[in-house]
Structures are given as structure tokens and as C-alpha cells.
Amino acid sequence: MKKVTILDIAKELNITFSSVARALNDHPGISAATKKAVRETADRLGYRQNKIASSLRSGRTNTIGIIVPSLKVSFFSSVVSGIEEIMNANGYTVLLYQSHESKNQEAKGITTFLNSRVDGIIASISTETDSAASFSEVVDRKTPLVFFDRHLPELSVPSVTIDDYKGGFIATEHLIKQGFRRIMHITSSKDITIFRERLRGYMDALLHYGIPVDEELVVKGDFSGQFGKDVINDFHMRGEHFDAVFALEDYTAMGVLEQLRELNIRVPEEVGVIGFANEAFGSLVSPGLSTIDQQTILMGKEAANLFLQNIGDQAPHQRLILEPILVTRASSLRRS
Numbered sequence: 001m002k003k004v005t006i007l008d009i010a011k012e013l014n015i016t017f018s019s020v021a022r023a024l025n026d027h028p029g030i031s032a033a034t035k036k037a038v039r040e041t042a043d044r045l046g047y048r049q050n051k052i053a054s055s056l057r058s059g060r061t062n063t064i065g066i067i068v069p070s071l072k073v074s075f076f077s078s079v080v081s082g083i084e085e086i087m088n089a090n091g092y093t094v095l096l097y098q099s100h101e102s103k104n105q106e107a108k109g110i111t112t113f114l115n116s117r118v119d120g121i122i123a124s125i126s127t128e129t130d131s132a133a134s135f136s137e138v139v140d141r142k143t144p145l146v147f148f149d150r151h152l153p154e155l156s157v158p159s160v161t162i163d164d165y166k167g168g169f170i171a172t173e174h175l176i177k178q179g180f181r182r183i184m185h186i187t188s189s190k191d192i193t194i195f196r197e198r199l200r201g202y203m204d205a206l207l208h209y210g211i212p213v214d215e216e217l218v219v220k221g222d223f224s225g226q227f228g229k230d231v232i233n234d235f236h237m238r239g240e241h242f243d244a245v246f247a248l249e250d251y252t253a254m255g256v257l258e259q260l261r262e263l264n265i266r267v268p269e270e271v272g273v274i275g276f277a278n279e280a281f282g283s284l285v286s287p288g289l290s291t292i293d294q295q296t297i298l299m300g301k302e303a304a305n306l307f308l309q310n311i312g313d314q315a316p317h318q319r320l321i322l323e324p325i326l327v328t329r330a331s332s333l334r335r336s
Helices: 006-013 017-024 032-045 051-058 074-089 103-115 133-140 164-177 193-208 225-238 250-262 296-311
Strands: 063-068 093-098 121-123 145-148 159-162 183-188 218-221 244-247 272-274 291-293 319-322 325-327
Touching: 006 017, 006 032, 017 032, 063 074, 063 103, 074 093, 074 296, 093 103, 103 121, 103 133, 121 296, 133 145, 145 296, 159 164, 159 296, 164 183, 164 193, 164 244, 164 272, 164 291, 164 325, 183 193, 183 225, 218 225, 225 250, 244 250, 250 272, 296 319
Parallel strands: 063 093, 063 121, 121 145, 145 159, 159 319, 183 218, 183 244, 244 272
Antiparallel strands: 291 325
């Protein structure tokens, strides 16, 4: 069966080859009526556009690369969903790469995307990322780059984050208003901006309400559900008193809940618990996990919009900071 070409469409519509080519590439100089006629005729004749040839002519592939630490975490998959909605609506294909919290894997993903000639990259850095070297190559190549959630402040590129300081403050404030005073904060041992800001918000909330900061109640480590369990078990074995826990993210908070249950410590009557990120499981466990919602879908959409603006060089260094939202559930509610 003979392959349908642009010339066939041009003959069918009695217009020039170049008009068909520009219509298929959504050129602004072609009327909407002509574009519609070309698309309908192309579909009817069974025309399939040669994406490789098209990208060589335009210098664009209409694909973007997204780098996330892990798609197993619903926070990241939800942000990706928001990105895809906007990018797909604007004719882009999305390629996904997971760093698995490894800076080496992250660097490999960047190289893969650059070699694939993506039109740009949207990324959230790994917990191991301690320099801007890999992402600097993206900037040096003038490939559009946008960060979401975790970013590198030293790079002048667009980013969308949550107000992590405010999130840490209102999480701690909520526990204080529920009557808790000996509030433990489990945070990361790695120097990452978002976790550092949540810790700062925690400390400032305590001081604001006249509660001294006890460094013994600030626990740092490689956050995970197991780490949350280990911290609670360790405090219990040593007889260290605490009446609430603010965990840097929900998986660690879930580990806290599980260990408290194993130790027959009642939540929230004896110990209140709050996490961060509003992972999907938080509303399904018992007691329901209080948390801070990061507006993930909106974060993804705003990151995509910044990317599109960056392509047009309209807002190359804009940094958006979204509002955190307190989500209260049974794990922290001691007062009505």
C-alpha cells in the first residue's frame, strides 16, 4: 500500500506543499480553517507524520523529560499528572525518569534526555544531590529547565515549591494548639532546602508559643517508614518523654504510627502525630494521619506553565511558592 505523503494532501486540497507542512506544524501564519481541513484530510487519507524529519526541520522534538526521585511516592506521581495535563494539551510528549534518590542515576537521566534532544527538563532533585554540576550542563546548553519541590537555589532557573517554612510552622502550631508540648521533629540528615525549612518552621513555632527548643527532640536520619519506627522504639527504650511527633514526610510518620501501635501507646490521647505531603494512604489508615498538603496537581500545572513561558523566554527566572494546607485527621486531634 502506497505511503501517503504531504504532497498527496496538497493535491487533495489543491493547496501548496508548504501550506500543508506549515499547517501540520501548527504554524501561526496558517488560518484555523486551513489547519482543520489539512488535519481532517490527513486523517482520512491515513497520513502519518514523520516525527524525526519534522524535528530535524524545526529543531524541536515536542518532548520534555521529567526527573523524579520515585514514582512509588504518590506526591511525585501526582505532580507528574499535573505536568502531563498541561504539556499534553500543548502538544508535548512526556518522558519519565526516576533517580531513585541517587545523584548518579540523576546525572544519567539528564544525559539521556539531552542526547534524546528533549525540548526541556522538569525535575525534582535527589536527596544525594550536593552540587549543581549535572543541571548546570542543562543550563549551559540553553535547554529550558524547571524545578519543582526540591530545587537548587544557586541556579537561576524557574521553580515551583511549597512554602516549607510555613508548612513546618503550621504543623507544629497545630500540635501545640491541641495541647501537646514535648514535640519531637524527625527530619533528614541531608542538607536539603525543603527539609531545612520545615525544621526552621518547627523551631520558630515552638519559640512563638513560648516552648523552648530541645535539641534532643530533633532527630535526623535517612527518612523512611522503618526510620520512623526505629526512632520511636529508641525513645521508648531510653525512657525519653515526648507527647507528639512532627515527621518531615508521611512515610516516616506512618512508621511512627505503626510503632506506637505496637507499643500500645494511644494516638492521639498519649502521642499526637502529623506528617507532611498528604500521601494517598493518610486518609485510609486508622487513625487517619494529619498532614500538610502540598497542592501537588497545582504544583505540576504551574511547573508546566513555567516551562512553556521559559520556552518563549517570557519568565525565565520566576520562582513560585505555593501555600501549604493543613489537613487535620484523627492522629493529632485531641481537642474539638
